[in-house]
Amino acid sequence: MTSQQLEALENKSTCELAKKDAAIDKLELVSFEVMKQVQSHQKQVERHKETIQKCINITKMLLIEKSNLEKKSARQRCMENRLRLGQFVTQRQGASFVENWVDGYAFADLIKQQERITQEREEIEKQRKVLGKKKPTSSGSSAISSKSNKAVKENNEGFLRPNDKPLTATEFYEQDEIMKLRQAALKKEDTDLQLELEKLEQERNIHIRELKRIHSEDASRFNNHQxxxxxxxxxxxxxxxxxxxxxxxxxxxxxxxxxxxxxxxxxxxxxxxxxxxxxxxxxxxxxxxxxxxxxxxxxxxxxxxxxxxxxxxxxYCEGNDLDFYLKQNKCLPEKESRSIVMQTVNALKYLNEIKPPVIHYDLKPGNILLGSGGFSKADSSQQGSVSVSGEIKITDFGLSKVMDDENYSPDCGMDLTSQGAGTYWYLPPECFVVGKEPPKISSKVDVWSVGVIFYQCLYGKKPFGHNLSQAAILEENTILKATEVMFPSKPLVSNEAKNFIRRCLTYKKDDRPDVLTLSADDYLKPPTLKSKKFSEDSSSQSSL
The missing domain is CATH 3.30.200.20 (Phosphorylase Kinase; domain 1)
Incomplete structure (x- = not known):
């Protein structure tokens, strides 16, 4: 290789090295710029993190401050209501001390007013009886004079008492009308007092519940905003x-x-x-x-x-459960009750459509939460109160059963492995059958519970074993004897609702609809779909 070739190679290598050095310098510059951007972004991220943390700290501080104000307000409200609505008083019984409830002055005042009204009513009745003896007869003055003579004869002294002086027809009817008006006024006053007493009882229930909640909160080890x-x-x-x-x-x-x-x-x-x-x-x-x-x-x-x-x-669901609402308001109109049942069945339908399906098994008013969005009759002064016209949510899956392929058979159901658990008023008869083998259950357990809840919403009481304890229900076989549901005459409920309840409370589980069948029940369908089905049925019958 000649010197010229060597020199050319050397120049070529030098050029390539120069290009590489330039590329390296360029890449280093780009890398430096990227590093600067990364550092800038990291600083920005750190600033955002600091800002977010400050926001969280401020949020935490404001929430704690708000919580403390609410706690203080709740305790102050309870202290104000102690004398008016009542309080728990520690009393000695033998060698031990117990806490007994003592009603406040508001109840004492109402009772005194009711006693006064009762006394006034009795006094008016006495006066009406006396007035009735003085009622003039239609025979005129001769009858009046004979009555006067009779009164004189009956008088031991032979004189007519001033009170026994006979009345003219005008005087009699005037006094009779006055007494009738007084009676009507007392009746209205007594009705108003009854309504006021019911309202006071509702306030007392809320007050007692709040007292117990505050006592439990003070005793909790998690009461310091952990x-x-x-x-x-x-x-x-x-x-x-x-x-x-x-x-x-x-x-x-x-x-x-x-x-x-x-x-x-x-x-x-x-x-x-x-x-x-x-x-x-x-x-x-x-x-x-x-x-x-x-x-x-x-x-x-x-x-x-x-x-x-x-x-x-x-x-988190704002508001109370259906059980508390029913205790406060006794019962609900059919429209609102139907809405609650529709939403509950919709949730149960979902539980039966997922794989594997789920039986709730502990469906009851206490496990149905009412959403906020209205004011309760029981406590209209507090915002965010429950409303039966809003959305509901079911909760508490502690006793739920999973209907997987291993344990569940579509023909006979699944074994009830937790017999004795649950809330007896809302469980069907098959859950109480005792034998060598455990009873078989399916989603029809929840259907029975829906019927009981609907009945309780409409009539303010449970259809079976209303005033019995769970132990008494077991001892007396109440649910095993619940072959037919009886409906009170009041309040008025549509026949469609009664028939729907009868279908839910069908004694034999084989004849009772399952959840998916119940979800397609005509009673739960919108009116448009009902009318459409009716027209289709009519057209098919006419064609036949």
Whole structure:
């Protein structure tokens, strides 16, 4: 290779190196610019994180401040109502002390007024009887004079008493009209007092419930706005059960209210009992977490708090449950009751259409939550009260049964493995059959529950075993004897509603419709669909 070729190669290599150096410099410059942008974005992200954290802290502070004001207001309201509505008073009974309820001055005043009205009524009745003896006869003055002579003869002294002086027809009817008007006025006053007493009783129920809630909240170890799982801020206690308490919380991550159900295991329980409780709760969670329907409360999360407690986080629903509403208002109009049943059946239909289907098994008014959007008759002064004209959601899947292929057969159902559990007033007869083999159940259990709930909404009482305890229902075989449902004469209910209830409360489960059949019932269809079906049936009959 000549020197010229070597020089050419050298120049070529030098040029290539120069190009590579230029490319490297360019890439380094681009890399530097990218690094600057990344650092800028990182700083921006950090600033956003700081801003979000500040917003969360402010939100947390405002929520805690609002919660404290609500707690203070609730306690102040209870203190004001103690004297007016009543309070629990500790009294000694033998060697122990018990808390008894004592009504307030508002009830005492109403009772005094009722006693006064009763006395005035009795006095008017006496006066009317005396007046009746003085009623003039149609025979005129001769009859009056004979009556006067008779009164004189009956008088031991032979004189006519001033009170026994006979009245003219005008005087008699004048006094009789005055007494009738007084009686009508007293009757109206007594009716008004009865309405006021009912309103007071409703206020007292709310007051008692609030007193118990505040007492439970003060005794809870989660009453100081703790943050669970680094995201759920506890605001106030909603209610307390056997081994759990439900708090109103706020999800700081997703920025929404939530209901936090804290399960607390007894420290004295044995390990196998704790394990069984946790297994039961996790089973409920595994069923509930897969459900996604607008008429079913959503389950968001579950996590452990410590060795003896864990928490399930659910959708927060403003308002009370149907059970509390019925206790306050006794019964509901058919239109509102039908709306609740329609929505409940819609939720049950969804449970039976998913794979595998689910039997709720514990359907009752206490597990039907009423949405906000109106003012309750029981407490119209508080905003956000429940309304039966709004949406409902069903909850509590603790006793639910999964109808999987392993345990369920479409022909005969599935074994009832938890016989004895549940709320007896709302369970069908097949759940109480005792034998060598466990009874077979299906979605028809929930259909029976729907019938009982509908009946209770309409008539203000349960169709079977209304005033009996669960123990008495078992002892007397109340549900096993519930072969026919009886309807009171009042309030007036349509025959369509009664027939719908009869179909739900069919004694033999083989003759009772299942959930999917019930969801297609004519009574639950919109009027347009009913009229369409009627016209189709009419046309088919005319063609025949």
């Amino acid at each position: 943050i669970l799982n680094d995201r759920y801020l506890l605001l106030s206690l909603l209610g307390k059960g056997g081994f759990s308490e439900v708090h109103k919380g706020f999800d700081l991550k997703d920025q929404r209210y939530a209901a936090c159900k804290i399960h607390q295991l007894n420290k004295d329980w044995k390990d196998d009992k704790k394990a069984n409780y946790i297994k039961h709760a996790l089973r409920e969670y595994n069923i509930h977490k897969q459900l996604d329907h607008p008429r079913i409360v959503h389950l968001y999360d579950v996590f452990e708090i410590d060795n003896n407690s864990f928490c399930t986080v659910m959708e």
